[in-house]
Amino acid sequence: MGERAIKTLFIYAGAAHAEIGGCFAFWIWLRSGKSALWILPGIVSLIVFAWLLTLIDSEYAGRAYAAYGGIYVVASIGWLWLLEGARPDRWDVTGAAVMLVGAAIILFGARAA
Numbered sequence: 466m467g468e469r470a471i472k473t474l475f476i477y478a479g480a481a482h483a484e485i486g487g488c489f490a491f492w493i494w495l496r497s498g499k500s501a502l503w504i505l506p507g508i509v510s511l512i513v514f515a516w517l518l519t520l521i522d523s524e525y526a527g528r529a530y531a532a533y534g535g536i537y538v539v540a541s542i543g544w545l546w547l548l549e550g551a552r553p554d555r556w557d558v559t560g561a562a563v564m565l566v567g568a569a570i571i572l573f574g575a576r577a578a
Contacts, residue, residue, distance in 0.1 A: 477521070480537075485541060487514060490504060490510065535565045535568025536565075
């Protein structure tokens with residue numbers, strides 16, 4: 466795996482954790498009846514998420530966001546398992562693998578010059 470691919474993977478992983486964490490903060494507030502103070506770290510986390518996506522080496526924002534979708538799905542399945550305690554089933558794992566293949570095709574596929 467090349468240096469660009471590794472850098473991209475780390476940025477996407479950070480963005481996914483920031484987005485999921487930010488959305489989860491709102492989930493905790495609105496769905497679990499916790500304090501509205503949960504939205505403060507949620508907002509900060511979502512700002513970090515958006516900033517990280519600007520660091521992706523892609524000519525077009527839409528392509529960077531589309532490829533990010535695969536990483537987001539895998540990170541969400543990890544969140545489901547590690548933080549919510551629900552073990553992913555074979556369909557979760559298969560779907561996440563398909564998403565990763567799609568993300569790689571979008572981001573690293575050969576383009577006409």
